[in-house]
Amino acid sequence: YKIEDEFEMMRFMRHRTLKRYIKEEIIKKGRYDEENRNGETALMVCIGRKGMESIIIELIQKMSEEKINKKTKNKDIILKRAIFNSIKSWKIVKEIMKKTREEVLNMIDDTEETLLQCLLLCGAEEEIIMEVIGKLSEENINKKEKIYERSALEYACNNRKLSKVAIEIMKKTKDEIINNVNKDGETALIYACMNKMEDVAIELIGYRDWE
DSSP states (O other): OOHHHHHHHHHTSOHHHHHHHIIIIIITTTOTTOOOTTSOOHHHHHTTOTTOHHHHHHHHHHSOHHHHHOOOTTSOOHHHHHHTTOSSOOHHHHHHHTTOOHHHHTOBOTTOOBHHHHHHHTTOOHHHHHHHHTTOOHHHHTOBOTTTOOBHHHHHHTOTTOHHHHHHHHTTOOHHHHTOOOTTSOOHHHHHHHTTOHHHHHHHHHHOOOO
16 A cells, blocks of 8 residues: 555544554554654554554654654644644643654644643643643743634633643733733633632732733
8 A cells, every 4th residue: 555545444443443553564664753744653643542642652662753843734743633632631741742842832823722721721630730830931832822812811711620731821921921811802801700710810910010
């Protein structure tokens, strides 16, 4: 098969068949860095498939750092795909992050959405989010996505489990972003109050310009 046909065939395999195929045809033959015409690797095909965690982690460990960090022709990256498929387990995201460069963590897509916003939206573990924040530029943290004009701070304030994260983000957030009113008419302070994040709300009140 041509690699395009092979990868397409892999998408329709049942997970046991796919696991066996990946072991025999991709891992044993050292083909983990091979791409189809869209720049996708076998790893990208496997992410999101049930029962594939151990195989996916093995692929990540064997893949080159260059391929882990490379964008596809659709401007997709492995880390972002993993984030949106890791609602129940974050092991795969943690493994990918070991090889992810800072410039990729600071990447902003065409909708102005950042990887930090994706992590917050998907309810990532606090440990992962805090690690990413430490590697982000101020510009990245202050970005608003285009659709609802929400910032990372607003996403953090909309999850009552992320008080520490919200306060950490605030340290790098500009006044105009702290005071931002998104397209739903909401602010970070409103979200913090709705979610009973008292410590965060008090911090925000201290930051806000009420004039």
